[in-house]
Amino acid sequence: MAATREHEAMSALLALIASGRAVTRTELAAVCGLSRSTVTQRVNRLLDAGLAVEHGSGASEGGRPPTVLALAPGSGVLLAADLGATHARLAVAGLGGEILAESSEDLVIDHGPDRVLGRVRDGWHGLLASLDRGARDVRGIGIGVPGPVEFSTGTVVRPPIMAGWDGFRVPAFFADHRAVPILVDNDVNLMALGEHRGSRAAEDSLLYIKIGTGIGCGTVTAGRLYRGSAGAAGDIGHIRLPGHEQVVCHCGNTGCVEAVASGAALVRSLRAGGLDVATARDVARLAVDGNTAARRALRVAAQQIGEILAAVVSFHNPGCILIGGAFTALGDEVLAEIKAVVYSRVLPLATRNLRIEAGPLGDRAAIVGAIALAQEHALAPGALVRLFG
Amino acid sequence: MAATREHEAMSALLALIASGRAVTRTELAAVCGLSRSTVTQRVNRLLDAGLAVEHGSGASEGGRPPTVLALAPGSGVLLAADLGATHARLAVAGLGGEILAESSEDLVIDHGPDRVLGRVRDGWHGLLASLDRGARDVRGIGIGVPGPVEFSTGTVVRPPIMAGWDGFRVPAFFADHRAVPILVDNDVNLMALGEHRGSRAAEDSLLYIKIGTGIGCGTVTAGRLYRGSAGAAGDIGHIRLPGHEQVVCHCGNTGCVEAVASGAALVRSLRAGGLDVATARDVARLAVDGNTAARRALRVAAQQIGEILAAVVSFHNPGCILIGGAFTALGDEVLAEIKAVVYSRVLPLATRNLRIEAGPLGDRAAIVGAIALAQEHALAPGALVRLFG
Numbered sequence: 001m002a003a004t005r006e007h008e009a010m011s012a013l014l015a016l017i018a019s020g021r022a023v024t025r026t027e028l029a030a031v032c033g034l035s036r037s038t039v040t041q042r043v044n045r046l047l048d049a050g051l052a053v054e055h056g057s058g059a060s061e062g063g064r065p066p067t068v069l070a071l072a073p074g075s076g077v078l079l080a081a082d083l084g085a086t087h088a089r090l091a092v093a094g095l096g097g098e099i100l101a102e103s104s105e106d107l108v109i110d111h112g113p114d115r116v117l118g119r120v121r122d123g124w125h126g127l128l129a130s131l132d133r134g135a136r137d138v139r140g141i142g143i144g145v146p147g148p149v150e151f152s153t154g155t156v157v158r159p160p161i162m163a164g165w166d167g168f169r170v171p172a173f174f175a176d177h178r179a180v181p182i183l184v185d186n187d188v189n190l191m192a193l194g195e196h197r198g199s200r201a202a203e204d205s206l207l208y209i210k211i212g213t214g215i216g217c218g219t220v221t222a223g224r225l226y227r228g229s230a231g232a233a234g235d236i237g238h239i240r241l242p243g244h245e246q247v248v249c250h251c252g253n254t255g256c257v258e259a260v261a262s263g264a265a266l267v268r269s270l271r272a273g274g275l276d277v278a279t280a281r282d283v284a285r286l287a288v289d290g291n292t293a294a295r296r297a298l299r300v301a302a303q304q305i306g307e308i309l310a311a312v313v314s315f316h317n318p319g320c321i322l323i324g325g326a327f328t329a330l331g332d333e334v335l336a337e338i339k340a341v342v343y344s345r346v347l348p349l350a351t352r353n354l355r356i357e358a359g360p361l362g363d364r365a366a367i368v369g370a371i372a373l374a375q376e377h378a379l380a381p382g383a384l385v386r387l388f389g
Numbered sequence: 390m391a392a393t394r395e396h397e398a399m400s401a402l403l404a405l406i407a408s409g410r411a412v413t414r415t416e417l418a419a420v421c422g423l424s425r426s427t428v429t430q431r432v433n434r435l436l437d438a439g440l441a442v443e444h445g446s447g448a449s450e451g452g453r454p455p456t457v458l459a460l461a462p463g464s465g466v467l468l469a470a471d472l473g474a475t476h477a478r479l480a481v482a483g484l485g486g487e488i489l490a491e492s493s494e495d496l497v498i499d500h501g502p503d504r505v506l507g508r509v510r511d512g513w514h515g516l517l518a519s520l521d522r523g524a525r526d527v528r529g530i531g532i533g534v535p536g537p538v539e540f541s542t543g544t545v546v547r548p549p550i551m552a553g554w555d556g557f558r559v560p561a562f563f564a565d566h567r568a569v570p571i572l573v574d575n576d577v578n579l580m581a582l583g584e585h586r587g588s589r590a591a592e593d594s595l596l597y598i599k600i601g602t603g604i605g606c607g608t609v610t611a612g613r614l615y616r617g618s619a620g621a622a623g624d625i626g627h628i629r630l631p632g633h634e635q636v637v638c639h640c641g642n643t644g645c646v647e648a649v650a651s652g653a654a655l656v657r658s659l660r661a662g663g664l665d666v667a668t669a670r671d672v673a674r675l676a677v678d679g680n681t682a683a684r685r686a687l688r689v690a691a692q693q694i695g696e697i698l699a700a701v702v703s704f705h706n707p708g709c710i711l712i713g714g715a716f717t718a719l720g721d722e723v724l725a726e727i728k729a730v731v732y733s734r735v736l737p738l739a740t741r742n743l744r745i746e747a748g749p750l751g752d753r754a755a756i757v758g759a760i761a762l763a764q765e766h767a768l769a770p771g772a773l774v775r776l777f778g
Contacts, residue, residue, distance in 0.1 A: 005422050033394050148738065157738065205618065217704065221610065228706025229594065232739035239700040240734060242631035242644075251736060255631075311628040311700050315606065317617025345629060347640060349537065349546065350621035 076139035112164030140378030142370035192218025194369030306341025465528035501553030529767030531759035581607025583758030695730025
């Protein structure tokens with residue numbers, strides 16, 4: 001059965017209540033441009049279905065204080081996973097997005113989808129059990145992976161890392177949850193979404209740049225994740241860096257910034273120089289500990305990434321760029337190099353209001369984004385069709 | 390007086406009627422999610438005010454055919470101007486966007502705002518008179534200029550050409566029309582908007598690249614012009630082109646693509662080679678006439694611009710790039726060079742659905758965009774406050 005206008009209207013009410021933008025019947029009527037009676041009728045359906053509850057009272061301008069609505073704590077939960085190359089973070093959240101339980105574990109993505117997703121499923125079961133919840137309470141699932149994803153189907157597409165995952169359709173693994181929306185996206189998109197949701201005061205647009213083993217970018221425009229026409233937006237790791245035409249990238253082209261300035265590239269060049277490093281985090285750790293070669297390599301890489309960001313800023317004129325990933329261990333030193341190049345290369349008008357900062361959520365950005373994605377779809381009209389018929 | 394929800398609702402109805410997306414009361418009710426009686430009441434206000442008219446009848450599924458609504462031909466007109474470096478195009482259009490009268494003349498932008506805008510005002514008066522209309526019929530004005538504009542105030546900001554215009558607030562010139570919205574934007578933004586509105590079948594996002602004296606880009610995303618956080622989006626002319634660090638740009642930096650591959654750059658290099666050219670159009674004409682040096686220069690420039698577009702495509706993943714400006718005189722030859730570089734430099738996923746074509750509206754794109762901008766604001770809630778109080 002398809003979603004009707006009634007489902008859409010109830011979904012809009014739930015999203016407003018969940019975000020806190022409108023929590024009384026009067027506020028909901030004003031924001032939606034609907035009559036008070038129409039809103040009341042729809043709110044009653046949400047209350048009857050156990051999705052929303054009334055509690056406390058809101059601000060009043062005299063007279064009886066209005067009743068405040070909230071998503072029902074018992075109305076269901078969201079599952080979220082942030083999968084990295086060697087690590088996973090799992091969470092169970094309420095429909096309002098608040099985290100109820102969380103865990104974190106080492107997990108090798110190259111062990112392939114069956115082993116990795118089996119661990120994720122078991123982890124979620126454990127977290128649900130600790131909350132006295134079960135599979136029937138789950139209303140939506142959000143999963144981030146360290147590689148490109150065809151978002152509409154949740155299929156991993158030609159990942160540079162993630163051995164054994166190419167072409168794997170992640171939602172198909174979770175047979176227990178066939179009836180709920182299961183959304184899969186690449187980690188940097190979820191980081192951008194997570195930082196956007198996490199910082200209510202921030203502007204409605206931002207770029208999130210992750211500098212780790214690879215280099216990627218997530219874009220939020222006008223409050224929404226921008227994926228581009230084929231879901232490939234933000235693929236800045238393969239923009240050509242001037243002056244490095246001799247360096248071959250794993251994509252087959254030459255001179256890509258990822259082949260020169262990513263964590264993987266720094267590991268290669270520092271190992272060639274005799275240092276014992278295996279990951280981007282190792283490089284960052286060495287630099288923090290004061291190793292001159294590692295420190296210098298990070299600073300040069302930051303300048304090179306700044307070159308690419310200058311091109312992005314000239315085209316896109318963002319108001320806010322957040323930087324995350326292993327490189328940010330060096331903090332201000334890396335940010336200063338990036339900023340110096342961007343400010344010197346871009347016309348003043350485009351940098352007048354530009355903030356370049358470390359992502360405030362740090363390595364929690366992706367799990368917050370995964371919850372936000374699951375929430376958005378759990379409250380969408382299509383999901384309500386299953387509840388209301 | 391501020392716009393109320395009622396003004397917003399009537400504005401939305403007018404925009405739907407103007408675009409043809411919904412033209413009967415039943416369609417309007419369905420699209421807006423409003424009751425038939427609410428829509429009828431608002432439509433009656435629009436009919437009473439002379440903004441809309443009823444005519445003909447729409448498709449019927451049995452029973453009495455529904456009445457079709459349209460914007461009233463007598464309900465007002467829009468003025469539009471597209472100012473180039475040496476040329477201006479003027480138009481008067483109906484509120485529905487249809488062009489009623491149009492003119493075109495040589496006009497030197499460097500003569501400064503008073504002379505140039507005086508000519509524009511006189512031209513509009515002439516066109517209005519030919520239609521038996523006057524200043525009181527004007528509901529909105531859209532103007533495109535060949536330089537950067539602070540959109541919120543219509544102020545020209547540090548234009549590379551346009552002598553005498555820096556800091557000039559264009560709307561202030563038109564004292565006759567103080568009561569109507571006067572929108573000013575740079576020409577390439579209007580070209581993007583014009584192509585988007587002109588091609589109803591096309592996708593809702595596109596990039597428009599103008600290659601003339603300078604190099605600029607206009608971006609439509611999700612059906613709307615994207616201006617960036619400070620109105621500087623699309624400034625791709627100052628992205629650094631690999632391998633040209635010795636070339637100084639008028640912006641003060643080195644190696645900008647505009648300093649190497651724009652019409653102005655080609656004029657300089659061809660004149661140094663003894664050719665008699667003064668403008669980008671001269672270069673294009675020579676190339677079309679078969680001059681080998683001009684042809685070769687254009688092809689190399691197209692490859693260089695392709696390099697920059699490859700970076701833009703990696704970041705933005707657009708579905709459609711339209712190319713306009715003097716360089717397109719050489720047609721497929723220029724397009725083929727651009728495409729070859731973009732397809733070879735960008736990962737396959739991002740180019741899978743990508744069309745790169747000449748803008749179908751040609752040199753009419755900006756005037757169509759200026760009309761669209763004026764229309765959008767003439768039908769906006771704020772404009773209706775003046776009509777309805």
